[in-house]
Amino acid sequence: MTSTHEKVGSAPEGKYSQHTPYSAARDIESALAVLEGRWKMLILCHLFATPVLRFSELERAIPAVSQKMLTQQLRELEKDCVVCRTVFPEVPPRVEYSLTPLGQALCPALDAVLKWEDLRRATQPDAA
Template sequence: MERRAYDCAEGCPVESTLQFVSGKWKSVILYRLFQEQVGRYSDFERWLPTISARMLARQLRELVADGLLEKKIYAQVPPKTEYRLTPFGQSLWPVISAMEQWGRGYNLAHAKATSADVPAK
C-alpha cells in the first residue's frame, strides 16, 4: 500500500466520490441499474420496497442532475420514464462493485440466525 501526501481538507479524492454516492439510496439505485441496465420509476419501487415515493423521486432527480443517470420520458399515457446509467455513471462501477463484494463477504460471515438457516435445534 503506497503512501503519498494528501490533503483531505481540499480535493480529497474520497470526499469527491462521496459527493456523488453518499446517501443511503444512491449507491443502491446505481447498484440496481448496474444489474438491470434500465429501470422505470415503478421498477425502483419494487426493487427498493422500503423507499418512499418522495425519496425515490428526489434521489433520481439528483442522480440525473449529477450526470450519473439519464432519463427518457415517453410522451404517452399513462406516462413512462426510463432511467439508465450514463457513461459517467458507469464509471462508478469499481466503487459500487467493491461495496457489493465486501457486503457479500460480510453477509456470509455474519449470516444472521433467521428462521431459514437455523435448524430447529
C-alpha cells in the same frame, strides 16, 4: 510528517500521480458526496443489475423507500450525471432510468470497494 504540498508517495504513476495527500482526500470526499444518500447505492446496484428500469420497477425493487425520497435521490443522481432520465411522450407518460457512461464507470470502483469489504470482514475476529 510530510506536508500536504508533496506528492503522495504510494500513488501509481500516471495521470493520478499529481495528487497530494490533501488533494487526494478532498477529491475522494467530493466523489463520495455524489453517492451520499440512504437509497443511492441501492438504486445504483439495481441499475447495474438491470440497465434500464422504469420508476415503478424501482419502487417495487426498493419497497422501503417512499415515492418522494426515490424521486429526490434519482434527481440528485441525474443532476450529478450518474443517471439518465428518459421521458417518453406517451399517455400515460413512461419514464425510464439508466446509468450514464459516468455512472457505468462507477461499477469497477464499487466492485473494488465490495472486495475490500469482503477482505475486511475476513480479517475481523469472530464476534462471540
